[in-house]
Amino acid sequence: MLKTLEVVLIPVGAIILSLLLFAIFIALMGHEVSDVFYSLYRGAFGTWFSWQNTLIGAAPLMLTALCTALPARIGFIVIGGEGAVVVGGLCSALVGLALAGITAWLALPIMLAIGFIFGGLWIMFIGYLRHYRGVNETISSLLLNYIAIAILSFLIFGPLRDPSTLNKPSTFAIDETFLIGNMGETFIHWGFAYGVVFCLIYWFLLHKTTYGFSVDVSGGNVKAAQISGLPVPKLILSTFFLGGAAAGLAGALEVVAVHGRANSSLAAGYGYEGILIAFIARHNPLAIIPVAILLGGIKAGNGLVQRADDLPDATGLVLQGIIFVVILASESLYGRFKIFQPKESRE
């Protein structure tokens, strides 16, 4: 109970502190603090319209956060979500183009599955290199981001380019019937539901099954895991696959729900934002949902701040940066406050 309180109160305190720092920054820049905060709130959570924008923004972030969270559970820092999004989106768009003409009920699941599988294989390759060749996973995943983006650029500027896309080179558009559409009466696309569902599934997998327990044991102590007979290589490869698959699915969803084709918008930074969300959520898939929504809110609120208060576009980035830095720094506070410790362990 006290532990739960600690896990909630420290991040909340950190967010309050970062809002204070942001307020000081805004005041120093000569803007009215209350106006900016009001616009930010209204643009993010003030109306149903802004809530919808917030949730759309959160959709890909939940999935890319899983790409860092899963391998982190077994002790590896993967920052390759950006590449997995690109690969997943690209592969699913290519399959979508090849399937033109068949019924959408069949095409859509295939496209999503392709994104899921290829994103997973992309990151699993990093796990393979890590385990069997000792290649540092953080660095190889960073390099693979650039390689993925280069392949995408090569294809959309070259062989796969739709000549009519002049300003923003893209592949040809996929069949319109393949687009996934929005949830009910809202304009939130189904990607949001996928994000929430996958966070829940992965949470269940990690916290309620023997698989999750084995992952945590291997993450805590590889030697102990090996001695107790856990299949460590399989566990490593599978967490990398599941993480990458989530990011690949995010890419596929961007194609079928937002752009209708593959283009450079796939590399919009969702992968990098996902890394931070995973760290702030302490690699717990359930905690990823609210953190992603918070970040989606900042991004949605930023638009209104820009229009209503005449602040630069980058205001949201500054706020994001402050919040992330402060929350990450607050990691060191866990266990420091005596009131959060159970009575028995107090001295």
Add this chain to the structure above:
Amino acid sequence: MTAEDIGLWSVLISVLGGAVRVGTPFLFVSLGECLTERSGRINLGLEGNLVLGAMTGYAVAYFTNSAWLGVFSAGCTGAILGMIHALLCQNPRVNHIAVGIALMIFGIGLAFFLGKPFIQPQAPRLPALELGFWSDSPVIRAALEINVLFIIGAMLAPAMWWFFHNARWGLMVRTVGESDDAALAMGININRVRLFATMAGGFLAGVGGSFLSLYYPGSWNEGLSSGQGLMAVALVIFARWNPIYCLFASLLFGGAAALGPALQSVGVTWGYYLFNAAPYFLTLIIMIFTSSSNRLLPGLPASLGGVQSK
């Protein structure tokens, strides 16, 4: 000489010139990252230092009319970001990779926020040495325009190598990077060494940013950096944590980035983006062949092993 020969020569020369021009920011961020990593920390946020440095350098040069004052203040903002990184990471359980990314977002955000008014005006540029004065060909003249900052960076690389191997402080940085225990036994203040190494590394990355805005491309806008700061980490691995190799690696990465446009100018458009990715691909291949599951990468500071091996 046939027309084809001239085409080939001009490609070669523009790649060489481009390697120096595009490679200079690479050189500074990689030297900065090299220094930081040698002390046992990875700062993944140098992209933030680079962009904030580019903006600060441009703004200060515009107000003071002195490009060099711009370079210096760009370095100082980079050092401040480095200081924040080091001070946060010395606390328990604070992850240096994540803090790097967070500071990168913060630095870029701050640069875009404060840099809005400087997109239009013209600031003074950094001077360059015209080493192509002997030639009539405009291609050669353009290619041999070497910026002073590049020369400073090129001299800094062997100086840093010397520093690591001969200077007392350099040995301290290496000790901290290799083994906490050894450093403690020698009575070295680990956190202070890492603080200085990260600040100095951040300073260099900021200077690299000022090159972007004050020389090439030579103005401030939000699309100025194409991720040179993020690449610093890859460059340093490619260079095996050796400052002199950082110089060669920067020229190679710069040359690879210049190859695409140079080929395009003579009509070869195929594969432009694949050439851009060649350095990453090469780095990955080299890592795959030099790593092994039972030993660390050669040259890797052992403290970074916390990231390297579980």
